[in-house]
Amino acid sequence: MVVRIEGSRMQEALPDFESTWKSIMPNMPFDYFFLDDRLSDSYKSERKLSAVTIVFSFLAILVACLGLFGLATFSVEQRIKEIGVRKVLRTNTIQILNLLSKEFIYLIVIAMVIATLITYLLLDAWLNNFAY
Numbered sequence: 001m002v003v004r005i006e007g008s009r010m011q012e013a014l015p016d017f018e019s020t021w022k023s024i025m026p027n028m029p030f031d032y033f034f035l036d037d038r039l040s041d042s043y044k045s046e047r048k049l050s051a052v053t054i055v056f057s058f059l060a061i062l063v064a065c066l067g068l069f070g071l072a073t074f075s076v077e078q079r080i081k082e083i084g085v086r087k088v089l090r091t092n093t094i095q096i097l098n099l100l101s102k103e104f105i106y107l108i109v110i111a112m113v114i115a116t117l118i119t120y121l122l123l124d125a126w127l128n129n130f131a132y
Helices: 007-024 035-042 044-078 080-088 093-127
Strands: none
Touching: 035 044, 044 080, 044 093, 080 093
16 A cells, blocks of 8 residues: 655654554554655665765776876976977977877877767666666
8 A cells, every 4th residue: 555644744644544554454464664765775776886986986087197197297208309499499388288288189089989988888788777
């Protein structure tokens, strides 16, 4: 049996439901639960998965940023003479930054495409577990 109760009248309605239940079904115990509690319990694993995913995503992004910073620093160290010559020839800073960051942008775009595809496939599989 499903009954909708207003939240403020819950304590006074439960004894009435119990007496009505015992009059209709005297051999069956009056056992009740609240739907919002059941729904909350059913999504407990998703909340845990969400917390773990957030933590590991943050760590993965941090490691990726540190690696990208290290790679950029290494690239600048390798090309320091080229940058010096370009500065002497009056190349502006924006052009030098474009020259240095062009190779990293390609890598970042490729990584984003791969990550987007993998994320789409994983989310599609995860969302197929839900009815709606």
